[in-house]
Amino acid sequence: MELWAIWLIIAGILLVAEMxxxxxxLLWLGIGALVAAIVAWIIPEFFILHIFVGCITALILTFATKPLTSRIRMSKGFKDPIDELVGKEGVVVEEIDFGKHGIVKVGNETWSASSQVFLPKDETIIVVARGTTILEVQKREVIK
Structure with missing residues (x-):
């Protein structure tokens, strides 16, 4: 298989993972792999050049767009959908032990979660905080 095709497959996988x-x-890495595929198609002999161009492209895109994404996140009216999970109820799908991550289902989505106490499977929880990709949950107290 041609090297440019391999780069194209890697780019496709990264772009789907980004979605x-x-x-x-992963979008920037996917675009970097796409640029590496183009370079590999034009100059197939220099594998190191493909890697170098792909990495430089991904780095430039990452650093060049950081101020733009920060400005969008800080703009008036911007709401991160993950922030809206705080206060919502869910259920434990995979038990959560103290110091370890488990899996919870909140709405229609599953998330990695941590807790200050052990939570068994099928326990009803409330999301109390969020990290980048991990939710902090606690047992829902039943009000009588």
Missing amino acids: LTLTFY
């Missing part, structure tokens, strides 16, 4: 995560970091 699932919505972090923008």
Whole structure:
């Protein structure tokens, strides 16, 4: 298989993974792999050049767009959908032990979660805080 085709497959995988995560970091890596595919198609002999150009492209995109994404996140009216999970109820899908991560389902989505206490499977929880990709949860107290 041609090297440019391998780079193209890697770019496709990264771009699909980006659609699932919505972090923008995999997008820049995917575009870097796409640029590496183009360079590999034009100059197939220099594998190190493909890697170098792809990495430089991803780094430039990452650093050049950081101020733009920060400005968008700080703009008036911007709401991160993950912030809206705080206060919502969910259920433990995979038990959570203190100091370890488990999995919870909040709405229609599953998330990695941590807790200050052990939470067994099927326990009803409330999201109390969020990290980048991990929710902090606690047992929902039943009001009588």
